[in-house]
Amino acid sequence: MTALALPTRRRLRKVMPVYRMIYIAIGLATLYLIVTGLSWDWLPKYLPKLWTGFQISLAIWAASVIFGFLIALPLGLAQVLSRGPLRWLSVAYCTTLRGTPLLMQLWLFYYGLGAMMTQIPGIRSTVLWPYLREAWPFAVLALSLNFAAYAGEIMRGAFAGVGRGEIEAGKAFGMSSTKVFFRIWLPLALRQALPTLAGETVMQLKAIPLVATVTVPEMYAVISQSRHDTLLTYEPLLLIAGIYLSLTFLLVQALAAVERRFSLAKR
Amino acid sequence: MKKTALTLALAFGLAAPALAQDLKIGIDSAPYPPMSWQEADGSFHGFEVELAMAVCAAAALNCTHEGVAWNGIIPALETNKIDMIVSSMTITPKRQEVVEFSDPYVSSNAIYIGHKDFVFDPNDPEIIKNTRLAVQTGTSHEDYLTRKFDGQVDLKIYQAQDEQLADLVAGRIDVVLSGRMGSLAFLSSEEGKDFKALAMVEDETYPPLKIGAAFRKGDANIAKFNEGLKTVLQNGTYDEIANKYFDFDVYGMPKP
Numbered sequence: 140m141t142a143l144a145l146p147t148r149r150r151l152r153k154v155m156p157v158y159r160m161i162y163i164a165i166g167l168a169t170l171y172l173i174v175t176g177l178s179w180d181w182l183p184k185y186l187p188k189l190w191t192g193f194q195i196s197l198a199i200w201a202a203s204v205i206f207g208f209l210i211a212l213p214l215g216l217a218q219v220l221s222r223g224p225l226r227w228l229s230v231a232y233c234t235t236l237r238g239t240p241l242l243m244q245l246w247l248f249y250y251g252l253g254a255m256m257t258q259i260p261g262i263r264s265t266v267l268w269p270y271l272r273e274a275w276p277f278a279v280l281a282l283s284l285n286f287a288a289y290a291g292e293i294m295r296g297a298f299a300g301v302g303r304g305e306i307e308a309g310k311a312f313g314m315s316s317t318k319v320f321f322r323i324w325l326p327l328a329l330r331q332a333l334p335t336l337a338g339e340t341v342m343q344l345k346a347i348p349l350v351a352t353v354t355v356p357e358m359y360a361v362i363s364q365s366r367h368d369t370l371l372t373y374e375p376l377l378l379i380a381g382i383y384l385s386l387t388f389l390l391v392q393a394l395a396a397v398e399r400r401f402s403l404a405k406r
Numbered sequence: 407m408k409k410t411a412l413t414l415a416l417a418f419g420l421a422a423p424a425l426a427q428d429l430k431i432g433i434d435s436a437p438y439p440p441m442s443w444q445e446a447d448g449s450f451h452g453f454e455v456e457l458a459m460a461v462c463a464a465a466a467l468n469c470t471h472e473g474v475a476w477n478g479i480i481p482a483l484e485t486n487k488i489d490m491i492v493s494s495m496t497i498t499p500k501r502q503e504v505v506e507f508s509d510p511y512v513s514s515n516a517i518y519i520g521h522k523d524f525v526f527d528p529n530d531p532e533i534i535k536n537t538r539l540a541v542q543t544g545t546s547h548e549d550y551l552t553r554k555f556d557g558q559v560d561l562k563i564y565q566a567q568d569e570q571l572a573d574l575v576a577g578r579i580d581v582v583l584s585g586r587m588g589s590l591a592f593l594s595s596e597e598g599k600d601f602k603a604l605a606m607v608e609d610e611t612y613p614p615l616k617i618g619a620a621f622r623k624g625d626a627n628i629a630k631f632n633e634g635l636k637t638v639l640q641n642g643t644y645d646e647i648a649n650k651y652f653d654f655d656v657y658g659m660p661k662p
Contacts, residue, residue, distance in 0.1 A: 254576040
């Protein structure tokens with residue numbers, strides 16, 4: 140053993156400690172057993188559908204996170220700024236949407252509101268009808284409103300957490316209230332809320348299979364159809380578990396990179 | 407029991423063949439309109455009830471109806487509490503292991519249900535392309551549609567029958583493929599009054615389910631019942647009864 144090899148080995152051990160090697164080995168062995176031990180001959184037939192479903196899943200997730208976040212901003216702000224009806228409204232909104240199951244909300248929107256709208260006379264000849272017939276607008280609506288309630292609560296805390304001094308400093312520079320909001324208050328609040336918001340978006344991703352119950356042909360819908368067709372239990376479920384695990388892993392890595400970029404510690 | 411009957415018959419000086427045989431027809435005690443239901447006064451009504459009576463009359467069998475819980479209806483047959491089951495029992499290989507069926511008296515095709523003004527033809531690719539077709543997941547109907555259209559048509563997949571019927575009423579889908587007997591309740595309801603069977607599956611790769619009367623294995627009455635059924639089919643009694651309840655050919659098979 141040369142003197143030079145020692146630090147290299149130490150570095151290697153730091154990156155790849157023994158326990159991590161064991162984890163990886165177990166993971167690979169499990170994967171090998173799943174791939175070779177179970178039957179996957181049904182898969183090629185469903186791949187095109189699965190790919191479409193995957194895109195639908197991601198699109199619904201992205202749309203609901205974006206719309207939800209845009210609704211969350213006024214919700215959070217109202218609870219910090221207002222002392223009157225706006226605050227009550229927004230507190231009531233967040234409490235209701237966070238206090239009831241997402242699946243129930245989804246069904247209320249699709250089978251409740253959505254079905255009721257179809258009974259409005261003349262609605263079937265309007266330009267909106269092709270969209271109102273579809274299930275995905277209601278899925279996006281329900282998921283967005285639900286996400287908004289959680290994100291609104293997070294943003295409330297974040298807005299309240301920004302020091303008064305920083306806002307007053309902005310005002311002292313002669314910035315308008317709008318400018319103070321966009322240049323100081325919002326960015327600082329966002330930076331604070333980022334880790335929690337990141338967690339919420341991951342949760343949101345895992346809520347997407349629920350929309351299969353309102354006939355949106357997303358990934359889980361394809362999986363459950365393949366299960367009915369093939370009478371297989373484990374293979375399709377393991378496959379979708381693997382897909383979600385990989386997606387979550389990628390998402391967490393990406394969000395961590397964003398967090399590092401805007402981290403408070405770097406200030 | 408048999409002995410008593412014989413003694414009684416002898417005592418009254420009646421020859422055995424002249425005595426109409428008493429048979430108890432077991433029927434699901436839960437209502438299943440329009441096939442069968444029981445009124446508050448205990449009397450049975452419905453298509454199957456009338457048909458069974460007509461068949462019995464034609465076969466010179468003296469039949470009475472008796473309500474039996476569905477899940478105990480085959481054991482009731484096996485223990486002689488009833489003598490036959492005329493209660494929308496689908497002929498399946500599994501049931502044929504324990505009971506023996508008569509000739510089918512109803513066949514239940516899969517039907518395409520849609521609004522009565524909707525133009526639909528399952529064999530016209532142009533129409534199919536512009537139709538939103540729905541089916542319940544995990545059913546043989548779903549298998550059939552996937553097979554028929556080779557996965558080229560976007561099917562709306564539902565978890566339950568009531569969900570897809572609700573969406574049919576809401577106009578979110580145009581056509582539902584469903585079992586005919588399972589759809590009768592919807593089609594005769596207030597909600598379903600604007601809907602009807604637009605087309606029927608006529609495909610030898612997807613034969614209709616058949617319903618027959620179930621007997622104990624080897625029962626001599628099966629042949630009599632079949633004869634009676636043949637008679638009512640030929641003399642128009644069957645159609646007479648069927649027309650009271652259905653606006654389609656519920657027999658669905660070539661008549662003997």
